[in-house]
Amino acid sequence: MTLPLPNLDDRTYANLVEAAISQIPLEYPEWTDHNPTDTGIILIELFAWLTEMVLYQVNQIPDENYASFLSLLQGKDWSLPTNVSPQERQKALQLEIQKTLIELRKIYRAVTPEDFEKLVLIDWNQSADVGDVKIARVKCLGQRNLESTAESFAPGHISLVVIPEDNQVNTVDKYAALLNFLDARKLLTTRLHIVEPDYVAITILAELVLQDGAQPEAVKKQVKTEVEIFFAPLLWLFGRSVYISELYKLLDDIPGVDYVENLQIIDQYNHSQSVIDLAEHQLVKINLQDSKFTILVEVGNERKTI
Structure with a gap:
């Protein structure tokens, strides 16, 4: 957000004429003809017009002032180009203003x-x-x-x-x-x-019952890939807890898996947990080598481990 430029004098031509005519009875009571055809009124209107133009210029910042401000902000002298057209001069000034503002908005000091x-x-x-x-x-x-x-x-x-x-x-x-x-x-x-992060190691144990026609090896490979991506250090939020319900959904959504049974999350102390809370500087490290995903296929009324 930029600060609005102040209006140093907002009086218009009409304001100036009215103020001048209102002073006539005080300054020169004998002057009673205030019609537009009066010579004095004509002079008042002329000076009001000239004054309005001067007041307009008061509210303008000359290009040389901009150049001085840019020199102060940049810490080095910068001057307007010479021997160029007014349009090119103005274009160069605007370009330098944009470059300076971009540099000022770059974060150098770290606070937050x-x-x-x-x-x-x-x-x-x-x-x-x-x-x-x-x-x-x-x-x-x-x-x-x-x-x-x-x-x-x-x-x-x-x-x-x-x-x-x-x-x-x-x-x-x-x-x-x-x-x-x-x-x-x-x-x-x-x-x-x-x-570096404090990694909390976890191991997953689960039994996966496959749908009819699912390929066990392909499902097992996909399970390990999905679990590894889910707990990837570059994706997992710092301090985000691990919930067993999320793992149920993750494994159940894998193509070829009918449902999940006997899911356990084993923490680094070899305890089974439904929730593993992490501190704000910790991340999860999945132990795929010790994790075990048992694949089950239903054959008739029996289950067969693959």
Whole structure:
């Protein structure tokens, strides 16, 4: 939203003529002929017309002033082009105004969590210092120090939970360049921490009863693919709980599956849970190697395990 330009003087020609004529009885009572044909009235109207044009110019900002404002905003001298037509001069001025406004709207300082996330995902990933540590996903948590084992409130601290595009990058100071990049943009009293997500491992056990004519191997392959996509770190929301009802629907909607039985979610402590709650810096890590999807086919009144 831009601030409206003030109207320094909004008096019109009619206002000026009326104000001048109203002063005649006070300044010169002997002047009684106020008809338009009177010479004095003609002069009043002429000066009112000239005054209205001057007042119009008062509300205008000259191009030279715009050039001075642009120089102040850019931090360098900028002047209007010379030896060009007025149209080209005005076009160059408008183009420079647009470029300056775009630069001013770019986020450089990080104040809010959204600022930090934008700086990491856009500015950092496009910077020359990115190297092998390009960030695919980031979650900014205010008032938290995730490098500390304490889970308490940490005023003045900000933790960035990042997922690098290349998870194979594993050096001691792999986020040092990113930390320096953000350190120049954060508020003076802010203390930054960059960590990776805390992954909560889960295992799924389920029995899937197939529809007639379904291909067991194809269904089993599709089940593993759908489950892996469902819990993908780049898609799962930070801190989003895992509900067994969602898994029932996910598996039941797979083509070839008639219905699901004996579904269990086993947490990292080897306990079966109907809901697994996650903290705001945690993601799910599905253990497909230990997960077991038993395929059942009904033959007559009996079920056969495949």
